[in-house]
Amino acid sequence: MELLEVKNLSKSFDKKKVLRDVNLTVSSGRIVGLLGKNGAGKTTLIKLINDLLTPTEGEIFVKGEKIGVNSKKIISYLPERTYLNKQMKVSEVIEFFEDFYDNFDPKKAKRLLKDLDLDINQKLSKMSKGMQEKVQLVLVMSRNADLYILDEPLGGVDPATREYILDTILSNFDEGASVIISTHLISDIERILDEVVFIDNGKIVLQSDADKLRNKEKSSIDEIFRRMFKC
Secondary structure: OOOEEEEEEEEEEOOEEEEEEEEEEEOOOOEEEEEOOOOOOHHHHHHHHOOOOOOOEEEEEEOOEEOOHHHHHHEEEEOOOOOOOOOOEHHHHHHHHHHHOOOEOHHHHHHHHHHOOOOOOOEHHHOOHHHHHHHHHHHHHOEOOOEEEEEOOOOOOOHHHHHHHHHHHHHOOOOOOEEEEEOOOHHHHHHHOOEEEEEEOOEEEEEEEHHHHHHHHOOOHHHHHHHHHOO
C-alpha cells in the first residue's frame, strides 16, 4: 500500500482548469521534490492533498483511506504563507500546537528553535519574515507525522540557514515517513531528494527516482528542469 495515492485528479476554478488528470504515488521513506514553474499547479495540488480544496474530479488516498479527518492527523503541512497569530509568543504557539496535535513533540521544537537562535519568549510580530518562517518549519517538523508537505520552506531564509534547514528536514522524520517539498530553489534541495515530480500546466510531466534521472541525463536535477522548461 502506498503512503499517498492521487488518482485522476482534476481541479477547476470557475471554467479554468488548474489541474488535469493528475496521477501520483508516494511511497514511505521518500523525500520527493514537487517542481514546476509559477502557476503550474503545485500549491493547488498540495492544498487538495491537505483537504483544503475539493477536487473537481478524482480521488486522493493517504494510507489507503480517502483524505479527511484521519489524514489531517498524520499529515504535517507547511503552507507557503505564515498563518500563525503574530501577537503570540513562540512559547505560546508551542503550547497551542501541543494542545492541538497529539503527535507534537514540544521538546524537539524547543531544541530546534535553540539551534536556530530563536527566542521562545519573543512575539512573532517582533520577528523578521525569515525568522517567522523558521519557527513555522520547526513546528511542522516537530510533529511525528507520516507525511510532511512543505510548500516553499526555504523562500525567506538566507543560504547559510538553508543548509541547516535541509539537515533538519533530513534528521527529523521517521524512517517510514515521507516528505514532499515544493520549491523553486532546486539546486539548494536536490542533494536530499530521493524522487522528483515535474508538473507543468496542471499535468505531471515526469516522475522519477532522482539518481536514475541524473545518471540517465548526465546532468543535475536543476539543469534537467531548466532544459525541460527553458528557464
